[in-house]
Amino acid sequence: MQRIDSHQHFWRLSRGDYGWLTPDLAPLYRDFAPADLAPLLKAHGIARCIAVQAAETAAETQHLLDLADENPWIAAVIGWTDLEAADAPQRIAALARQARLKGLRPMLQDHPDDRFILRPSVQPALHAMCRHGLRLDALIRPRHLPFVAALRALHPDLPIVIDHAAKPAIAAGTLAPWRQHMLAVAADGITCCKLSGLLTEAGPTWSVAQLQPFVDTIIEAFGPGRVMWGSDWPVLTLAAGYGAWADATDALLAGLAASDRAAILGGTAARFYGLEA
16 A cells, blocks of 8 residues: 545745734744655655645646645646636646646635535536646635535536535534535545545544544545545644644544555545646
């Protein structure tokens, strides 16, 4: 089994396009580079990672692609483009020509229109993503889950993965209605889900017992073949270190067969993102 971290970020503050990243987020308000992550991956036996956008700019996407060129263990980049731009299909075609660019991520959780992804103005871009073999990372919250189901009806061939399991209310211990919506979305038999970002939603007093019913729901809904592990580093560090999440994952998945653990820890990501062996 080759382990893959399906979701992490890099940023350089001097680039100036991370609007959400302010000094209030003190643990995150510094540069995070491949040199910071590489020792963590090595320590936990993780061979490759997927760098995900953190700014809504084309420049940041190119920055991540440059980092991937310099560091072969960055297996893929999930970038950003303006899906409503009149020339979005052309921009997407150009991005798709870069081998490490495997998908796009609109930051739907921050958009004032919860139905943004269903707007008619966005559909040409989504059709272009399908044509060029790109995946959609859905950065959403539980209220967006019904719109993901509606999106699937519009684009049955678009590979979609839900980032951070749609950020359930773990700190409050609230399973419903998130659980019901996750089961409904997963019923399409296609959509995938990232086992990531859960410690941040649980907060610094998290425990494996607190996380277990949420992880069990994710696996029940999607099955190991459509679940992929990710760290969400360095955002993860708001709640715990990389090693703490890796150890918690081992405990959370302990009851699964070895083949199912292998899928969640690497196989699903490799297949979904079309990564070479």
